[in-house]
Amino acid sequence: TQLLEQSPQFLSIQEGENLTVYCNSSSVFSSLQWYRQEPGEGPVLLVTVVTGGEVKKLKRLTFQFGDARKDSSLHITAAQPGDTGLYLCAGAHGNQFYFGTGTSLTVIP
């Protein structure tokens, strides 16, 4: 059972453009995390959101947790080639985290 669906699955944009990635579920999560994974490496934690409606900013990245704690979004402003990678959301449900299917982002110089 896939608890978390991410969209889009693939995204290719030009440097300087803005983008939004979505993470959706029918389940309620006690917290939600976003990770970025580069080729040949493991995922690296970017942020944790805990409260419904919470917004966190990390430089050009803005993360939002849905009011009902079932969904989240990641917005990147003025994307740069260094933002290229696989973005994964992970929701805490019970004593486990469930990972989304991932969004593969390519930023073209």
Place this chain on the structure above:
Amino acid sequence: NAGVTQTPKFRILKIGQSMTLQCAQDMNHNYMYWYRQDPGMGLKLIYYSVGAGITDKGEVPNGYNVSRSTTEDFPLRLELAAPSQTSVYFCASSSDRAHYYGYTFGSGTRLTVV
């Protein structure tokens, strides 16, 4: 640098062979996990451990075994390798506050079964 170390980085197995994927962490984390990652499928939990001597099945445990004799080490054993086990395997660890601080992942083992 502190973190999670996985060995080997790459491995090719023949059908029916066995192997052990090694994982070690030096952060004194109680919780350790094994995931497999297949294209377009995200990360699937194979086994996890909440402390030395305690292990439990995740979402996709069939064909795998684990042990946790020390806090630092959490090896994953593949018995009778099958093509369906071709994947990238990640080990991760966390404190008991993973909900806030997340997981620390190793760099992965790419396994091909032919």
